[in-house]
Amino acid sequence: MRAMVYRGPYKIRVEEKDIPAIEHPNDAIVRVTLAAICGSDLHMYHGAMPDTRIGMTFGHEFIGVVEQVGSSVQNLQVGDRVMVPFNICCGSCWYCTRGLYSNCNNTNANHYAVGGIYGYSHTAGGYDGAQSEYVRVPFADVGPTLIPDWMSDEDAVLLTDAAPTGYFGAQLGDIVEGDVVIVFGAGPVGLLAARSAWLMGAGRVIVIDHLDYRLEKAREFAQAETFNFTEYRDIVLEMKKQTDFFGADVAIEAVGAEADGAFFQHVTASKLKLQGGGSPVALNWAIDSVRKGGTISVVGGFGPLFSNVKMGDLMNKGLTLHSNQTPVKRQWPRLFEHVRNGYLKPRELVTHRFPLEHITEGYHVFSSKLDGCIKPLVVPSAA
Template identity: 60%
Template sequence: MDYRGPYRVRTVEKPMPKILHPEDAIIRVTRTCICGSDLHLYHGMVPDTRVGSTFGHEFVGVVEEVGPLVQKLKVGDQVLVPFNIACGKCNFCKQGLFGNCHESNPMATAVGGIFGYSHTAGGYDGGQAEYVRVPYADVGPTVIPPDMDPDDAVLLTDVVPTGYQAAEMGGIKQGDTVVIFGAGPIGIMAARCAWFFGPSRVIIIDHVDYRLEFAKNYAYCEAYNFKDMEDPVVFLKKTTDWYGADVCIDCVGCEAEGNSLQTFSGKVTLMQAGTATALQWAINSVKKGGIVSIVGVYGPPFNLIPIGNVLNKGLTIRANQASVKRLLPRLIEHVQEGRLNPKGLITHRVPLEEVADAYRLFSSKLDNCIKTVLIPSAKA
């Protein structure tokens, strides 16, 4: 996969990746997904996204080669690779913040290294390819349990942990009402995972009917279209006895719809880092003293949000890139025990060669697309 500029991608032959560091591995990719956050790159919203880059931070595959210092992996192992690149040794990794590693991205201090996610996230080629270089191979990559479907495994690299952590950061208590903004794959997974923490209501808000219908069935939640409401904040206040939700979760990020001022300043004129409509609604819909959890992706410069309301309502805002490695053991257990069905999100399987069509399908929400998996053709 080769990025050529906003809304333009194609497949090209690139040189085989090499071991560049003794702790590297080369993985032959067998499944890779297009993530909702890849669309921010595809739409040209993330600074320092260079023409010629390969995207892709959700992938599984087979170990083809390992560097001399790699001890835990061997050639032939089937692995799932967390989207964040983590050294396992810095003070952030040592404290479980594997999404905030200090030794994987020289190009920005506000974000750790991420596969295929612009030079702002380290300039790594991503996994929407036949082969990919994986640094710190003893830290991130996890051998896929033999009984696990690779379609489940590939969603454990980002979607499931990010959705789960979104709910976890919400500090949900038994009986709580949780509102999730965004019925994309992450929002749907956050809604499903919220139940693990014992709420009595989970509500999801979006403007795409087929996704709301999917979310209702997949995540057992209430689903509402904000385009049917005069004011989503008033709607949510009313449905929570005019109190506000206990927890609001932003699973949309910088390309939200629903507020013309945000759209004009964030999408049309790029005066802010995308539109912060979902976050604005989350802050204004949560109860006083409530918690807002953010996993939607925003660009680095700044966004317009009602920070005064955060102060006056005494809100707690919690946000981070998912610490995939920390969460994997528990999530693998949930999948193996049948409590989570990640592959149920997959609606389209597309050969890697048709990556341009796959991006358009997902970006324009065509053919009831929820999650697209790309299948590279390289054989062992």
């Protein structure tokens, strides 16, 4: 099959790889019909995520058709159209039985904090991802679900990560009616978090970024107020002014490891530098922008180490911080309702489609924020 292959920071290409095989009776092989490039993929592409190994295939957002099932699989049949959450989860461990699928205890042999994730470095188990023509899906009776007849493919593929993560970001904020919510980052996750904040009762939603075209999308898609932080000497001071020097009730950090370049890449105190896990700039802005007793939600992706987070301010202000990788399956029932009823339309964030053979161009366009790119999809030739 043809697959995207990582060859080092900023170096990817499409190569021939063996079609994955059934390795366990609970496996399925899925022919990928539509995948996506995620902002988290860019962390690996830029060399900012630890233990990203040469030869790995990225891609954790995908839908496809079941081509083969292991002898123990009962819920799927060959020919089924499925959407697959980015979490690889066993369904039976202490965490999975409590709906914490992203913390599955049996899918990451490296015993790092997170459970298994498709195509997301060996810190997440080292599984090959779906920016390819075929992908192996472990625990096939647990993760995948049939794509409803009424759901578009573009909504379905965004419901495997971006939409649940944005929704989860708002959920972790413990928003109550009338809250002022600030979202740092106007990528797909931030935009979906801002839109979801309204569904949870927010009285005011503010989105902060440095790219005017993404801020325009925030106004259009999320009906949010927007601020370009490059236009202010101190964006935290401006947020204080905007809230009568009280601060927001909730801040959602939807930026992650690299703080998107213009949020300034912080070099960690460890010798790992960029491999340590990322920049705390947006997180510190969040800490400074909320009121005392406020809540911070972190859904941006970080590596295992980073320094200079304002823990003293967080503690002294009495802030609550919630964070995790999104347990996608736990979000699906309510999200399916919102999408079917038209309250959320994730497909509206899709701006580009790239054939798998042109995925190098897709990463370049997405990484460099060219051509108004917000969410790029990847179409394998096998589709």
